[in-house]
Amino acid sequence: MNFDLSTEQQAIKQAARDFLAGKSDLRAVRRQVDAGTYDGALWEGVKNQGWTGIAIPEAHGGAGLGYVELAVVMEEFGYACAPSPLLSNTAAAILLEHAGSEAQKSQWLSAIAAGEQRGAAGSVTRDGSALVADAEGADVLVLVDGAAARLVLPAEAEITAVKAIDPTRRYFRVTGNGGVPLPGDVTAGLDRVEVALSAELTGVAQRAMEMAVEYAKVRQQFGRPIGSYQAVSHRCADMLVDVESARSATLFAAWAADADPSQLSLAASVAKAQAAETGWNVAASSLQVHGGIGFTWEHDLHFFMKRAAADARLFGSASQHRDRVAGHYGLDPAPAQGAEAHAPAALAAPEPARV
Amino acid sequence: MDLTLTPEEEQFRAELRTWLEQNHPGPEPDGAEEAFQFRRAWQHRMQQDRYAGLTWPREYGGRGATLMQSAIFNEEMVRAKVPSPANILGLVMGGPVVIAHGTPEQKERFLEPILSADEIWCQGFSEPDAGSDLASLKTRAVKVDGGWKINGQKVWTSFAHHAKWCMLLARTDPEAKKHDGITYFLMDMEQAGVQAKPLRQLTDESEFNEVFIDDAFVPDENVIGNPGQGWSVAITTLALERAGLSLGSAVAIQIQLRELAAMIRDLGKDRDPAVRQKFGELCVKAETMRLNGARGLSYVIKSGMPGPEGSITKIQWASVNQAMTEFAVQVRGTEGLLDDTPWSYRMLRARANSIEGGTSEIQKNILAERVLALPRLR
Numbered sequence: 001m002n003f004d005l006s007t008e009q010q011a012i013k014q015a016a017r018d019f020l021a022g023k024s025d026l027r028a029v030r031r032q033v034d035a036g037t038y039d040g041a042l043w044e045g046v047k048n049q050g051w052t053g054i055a056i057p058e059a060h061g062g063a064g065l066g067y068v069e070l071a072v073v074m075e076e077f078g079y080a081c082a083p084s085p086l087l088s089n090t091a092a093a094i095l096l097e098h099a100g101s102e103a104q105k106s107q108w109l110s111a112i113a114a115g116e117q118r119g120a121a122g123s124v125t126r127d128g129s130a131l132v133a134d135a136e137g138a139d140v141l142v143l144v145d146g147a148a149a150r151l152v153l154p155a156e157a158e159i160t161a162v163k164a165i166d167p168t169r170r171y172f173r174v175t176g177n178g179g180v181p182l183p184g185d186v187t188a189g190l191d192r193v194e195v196a197l198s199a200e201l202t203g204v205a206q207r208a209m210e211m212a213v214e215y216a217k218v219r220q221q222f223g224r225p226i227g228s229y230q231a232v233s234h235r236c237a238d239m240l241v242d243v244e245s246a247r248s249a250t251l252f253a254a255w256a257a258d259a260d261p262s263q264l265s266l267a268a269s270v271a272k273a274q275a276a277e278t279g280w281n282v283a284a285s286s287l288q289v290h291g292g293i294g295f296t297w298e299h300d301l302h303f304f305m306k307r308a309a310a311d312a313r314l315f316g317s318a319s320q321h322r323d324r325v326a327g328h329y330g331l332d333p334a335p336a337q338g339a340e341a342h343a344p345a346a347l348a349a350p351e352p353a354r355v
Numbered sequence: 356m357d358l359t360l361t362p363e364e365e366q367f368r369a370e371l372r373t374w375l376e377q378n379h380p381g382p383e384p385d386g387a388e389e390a391f392q393f394r395r396a397w398q399h400r401m402q403q404d405r406y407a408g409l410t411w412p413r414e415y416g417g418r419g420a421t422l423m424q425s426a427i428f429n430e431e432m433v434r435a436k437v438p439s440p441a442n443i444l445g446l447v448m449g450g451p452v453v454i455a456h457g458t459p460e461q462k463e464r465f466l467e468p469i470l471s472a473d474e475i476w477c478q479g480f481s482e483p484d485a486g487s488d489l490a491s492l493k494t495r496a497v498k499v500d501g502g503w504k505i506n507g508q509k510v511w512t513s514f515a516h517h518a519k520w521c522m523l524l525a526r527t528d529p530e531a532k533k534h535d536g537i538t539y540f541l542m543d544m545e546q547a548g549v550q551a552k553p554l555r556q557l558t559d560e561s562e563f564n565e566v567f568i569d570d571a572f573v574p575d576e577n578v579i580g581n582p583g584q585g586w587s588v589a590i591t592t593l594a595l596e597r598a599g600l601s602l603g604s605a606v607a608i609q610i611q612l613r614e615l616a617a618m619i620r621d622l623g624k625d626r627d628p629a630v631r632q633k634f635g636e637l638c639v640k641a642e643t644m645r646l647n648g649a650r651g652l653s654y655v656i657k658s659g660m661p662g663p664e665g666s667i668t669k670i671q672w673a674s675v676n677q678a679m680t681e682f683a684v685q686v687r688g689t690e691g692l693l694d695d696t697p698w699s700y701r702m703l704r705a706r707a708n709s710i711e712g713g714t715s716e717i718q719k720n721i722l723a724e725r726v727l728a729l730p731r732l733r
Binding site: 248 | 356357358359360364423612613616617619620625628630631632634635636638639642643644646647649650652653654656657664667670671716718719720722723724726727728729730731732
């Protein structure tokens with residue numbers, strides 16, 4: 001059993017860290033927030049790195065790597081809080097791959113994965129209209145409604161900018177009943193989208209925790225660093241437990257997507273339920289460590305807190321996923337047992353004990 | 356990342372499952388003494404097929420198992436609902452200490468009776484005034500002809516009333532810095548100067564004892580390591596043996612969550628959204644604890660040494676076990692006050708989880724200081 005990233009995966013992580021530190025540091029994030037735009041050069045760089053199709057098979061124009069690799073990259077995008085359409089584009093590609101018809105895939109998937117066209121995806125939230133990150137300017141939209149999804153062209157829909165809690169990303173309401181259903185397994189796609197979101201949330205939480213820890217080391221009150229007080233240091237230790245839990249759950253779900261899809265349904269829900277809570281809780285706790293300075297617009301922390309609040313609500317919420325996990329553990333009137341019965345992995349959830 | 360087991364590990368699990376099915380000792384008898392003798396017989400059976408001392412090298416009567424096999428073993432023991440072996444502290448701590456730090460004569464003398472459970476071991480570390488601050492312990496060992504004279508008091512000593520040997524930390528040099536003046540002794544419990552007195556817990560059981568030591572004698576040949584090195588002898592062997600335990604604890608919690616699900620269905624509350632949310636939250640916490648434990652184990656297998664990250668799963672285990680047992684009692688409403696299910700007992704027993712084996716506060720200190728590098732208060 002090896003729960004560590006491979007040398008290649010660590011190299012991808014470092015490349016993403018370096019790329020984003022160079023192209024999207026926090027001053028750059030602030031510039032984009034103030035302007036309400038994205039940096040086109042950043043997006044060109046993302047495409048050149050091949051990250052638009054990192055987990056999409058080569059046959060469909062992607063890099064043919066796996067969900068662990070995608071999770072590694074998405075965690076770094078969360079860590080940088082980078083303003084970009086990568087998440088929405090990735091969600092559209094994943095949903096097309098798993099639920100699209102062959103015709104839909106050949107028309108759209110390869111172009112999205114290769115970065116030649118851009119997709120966006122979101123969920124129907126009320127009155128048949130959907131909230132979709134980065135819908136404006138996308139070439140194709142995927143709108144999810146429960147376990148169904150349809151492919152909509154921008155020309156068929158009304159796209160209106162909305163102001164959302166998260167200023168680091170652009171959100172739109174998409175209205176229109178047109179489009180063509182995706183005939184395949186939407187849930188299989190959604191589980192993988194949640195892996196990407198959980199990874200981004202993990203990165204957001206990691207950065208918020210690091211900010212708290214660094215501040216607690218240097219901020220002096222009563223003649224000593226505040227991090228030496230257990231009221232502060234134990235708060236930071238709690239953050240670490242949360243961050244590592246989100247990371248372990250996300251990596252496991254990513255691995256399941258690649259190597260043992262029978263475990264993905266439970267694993268993806270555990271990851272999103274944990275990461276959604278972790279993202280907000282760690283950012284809010286970091287704010288408390290910072291005190292008043294953390295409450296100012298000038299401090300960068302709020303970008304992370306707001307990104308966490310948004311990611312927690314895109315696609316499935318923590319409470320939806322907790323309900324699904326409860327079903328996996330036996331509260332469903334007709335529980336699906338297949339996921340565990342033949343799982344070969346060391347980490348398979350145990351079947352009910354023999355007495 | 357590769358979370359599958361090797362074919363050899365799969366085979367080990369399959370063989371172990373078959374063995375546990377064929378050799379399951381049945382339900383534990385009532386009564387503390389009867390239960391203890393039952394566990395002693397169970398350990399004999401385990402030893403016959405080299406399942407006692409699993410990770411000990413084969414030359415010392417063990418199986419030479421890997422850490423991964425040890426984790427699988429802990430999972431399967433919990434899953435099969437077999438009792439712990441009677442001499443658990445001898446197997447997971449005493450033997451490994453003697454193997455790592457003992458002389459050839461000590462290995463010859465002590466190891467075999469640990470495996471057979473003919474000699475039970477207990478651990479004399481904590482004292483009334485040395486709990487979280489263990490290194491401040493005051494039990495004194497004074498050099499006399501041929502050995503050491505010991506005086507002091509130990510507490511929270513499991514198995515003391517059955518034990519032949521006590522892994523005892525005592526202060527041999529009161530002038531040295533507090534971690535440097537401690538020596539690791541193997542003290543014979545069967546002598547006039549040693550008295551064990553059971554502590555009655557709030558659960559109305561007695562798992563722990565007070566041990567009063569009044570001019571007890573330990574011969575020189577029963578010192579482990581050199582005088583003054585007791586702290587490092589104790590620390591190095593503690594952590595490694597515990598690395599595989601968290602997966603067993605995680606399986607135990609998963610089994611109880613399945614029991615809880617069945618009880619919720621029987622109560623007709625399985626469609627209650629509030630119940631489903633709370634239950635789902637517990638399952639998420641149990642899963643993340645299991646996965647953190649697996650990641651920690653993977654790290655230990657690779658590096659050979661457990662990191663301070665083990666404190667994460669210790670904190671989570673206590674937290675989720677307490678929350679799960681409280682919820683199980685709560686979901687029954689007023690009926691929850693009755694002891695006709697194990698849950699009310701489990702809820703009370705779980706309160707010790709955030710204290711025993713290092714309090715959750717001490718675990719957070721470890722994470723803050725050694726993982727996050729925050730400044731120490733002291």
